[in-house]
Amino acid sequence: MTKYGKKILELVEGSRSHMTAEQIYDQLRQSCPGVALATVYNNLNRLWAEGRIRRISVEGMADRYDRTARHDHLVCRGCGKLADVTLEDLTQQLERQVGVQILDYDLKLVYLCDACRRKEKESKGGTI
Amino acid sequence: MTKYGKKILELVEGSRSHMTAEQIYDQLRQSCPGVALATVYNNLNRLWAEGRIRRISVEGMADRYDRTARHDHLVCRGCGKLADVTLEDLTQQLERQVGVQILDYDLKLVYLCDACRRKEKESKGGTI
DNA sequence: GCTCCTAATTAGAATTATTCTAATTCTAAT
DNA sequence: ATTAGAATTAGAATAATTCTAATTAGGAGC
Numbered sequence: 001m002t003k004y005g006k007k008i009l010e011l012v013e014g015s016r017s018h019m020t021a022e023q024i025y026d027q028l029r030q031s032c033p034g035v036a037l038a039t040v041y042n043n044l045n046r047l048w049a050e051g052r053i054r055r056i057s058v059e060g061m062a063d064r065y066d067r068t069a070r071h072d073h074l075v076c077r078g079c080g081k082l083a084d085v086t087l088e089d090l091t092q093q094l095e096r097q098v099g100v101q102i103l104d105y106d107l108k109l110v111y112l113c114d115a116c117r118r119k120e121k122e123s124k125g126g127t128i
Numbered sequence: 129m130t131k132y133g134k135k136i137l138e139l140v141e142g143s144r145s146h147m148t149a150e151q152i153y154d155q156l157r158q159s160c161p162g163v164a165l166a167t168v169y170n171n172l173n174r175l176w177a178e179g180r181i182r183r184i185s186v187e188g189m190a191d192r193y194d195r196t197a198r199h200d201h202l203v204c205r206g207c208g209k210l211a212d213v214t215l216e217d218l219t220q221q222l223e224r225q226v227g228v229q230i231l232d233y234d235l236k237l238v239y240l241c242d243a244c245r246r247k248e249k250e251s252k253g254g255t256i
Numbered sequence: 257g258c259t260c261c262t263a264a265t266t267a268g269a270a271t272t273a274t275t276c277t278a279a280t281t282c283t284a285a286t
Numbered sequence: 287a288t289t290a291g292a293a294t295t296a297g298a299a300t301a302a303t304t305c306t307a308a309t310t311a312g313g314a315g316c
């Protein structure tokens with residue numbers, strides 16, 4: 001495990017904030033001012049390929065990185081914000097249904113966060 | 129519904145192949161040679177915002193578009209290929225667990241397709 | 257059938273996220 | 287110290303997508 005690899009892994013594992021590569025880069029620069037963005041991408045890719053971190057894609061947004069500990073995500077339809085949520089493990093249930101070995105799964109629940117729900121109400125509930 | 133909007137919706141709904149914007153553009157040009165890629169993106173974005181099509185993000189790959197009819201996806205860890213699979217609807221079960229209204233959910237099952245499983249075996253099962 | 261208005265479409269520039277490449281720097285073994 | 291190999295760097299390159307400004311098309315009213 002390389003010098004920056006270790007640091008980046010620690011950053012991702014020690015955070016609940018679903019950072020983008022750019023944000024991880026900013027964090028890392030605070031302790032390692034000379035580090036290059038390419039190094040961050042290289043290490044994130046390697047760590048991901050090794051299964052040590054998760055990568056989360058939400059349509060239209062830059063990929064975010066996350067610890068691997070089993071948990072799922074709520075994604076706000078309005079603003080794209082991610083929130084952690086821990087649901088029961090579905091692997092067994094899913095494997096039984098599809099009949100092939102499931103290595104992992106990615107479950108995103110789409111909802112409306114409080115802020116966006118309020119906005120939606122305002123625009124809809126007008127003067128009928 | 130605009131001229132191209134309608135055509136693009138038909139293309140996406142009538143296909144099981146999880147096309148990218150570029151692929152949809154190529155398809156569409158066969159019947160409408162003059163159409164612009166920007167028009168495809170504009171329409172895909174509008175259709176998606178209106179909830180008429182789905183957008184699927186897999187890390188590292190261009191977004192794909194899909195019909196909205198309830199179904200889930202198998203994603204191959206090796207090559208990224210998508211396959212359709214229809215599992216029982218989890219909305220109720222999930223809503224009960226998280227305690228907020230779930231508008232939709234996105235479930236991707238990670239597995240190894242046959243081709244990739246074979247490759248994996250070759251490289252691993254060598255001479256111990 | 258014209259005229260005007262608006263929305264749709266277009267071309268291409270711009271942006272963003274990410275990857276690639278080649279040069280440089282480390283590291284650690286000899 | 288020397289050297290080989292891996293890690294890192296800077297910055298160019300690429301790919302996907304969005305933005306902008308100009309153009310076009312379609313319909314409402316004359």
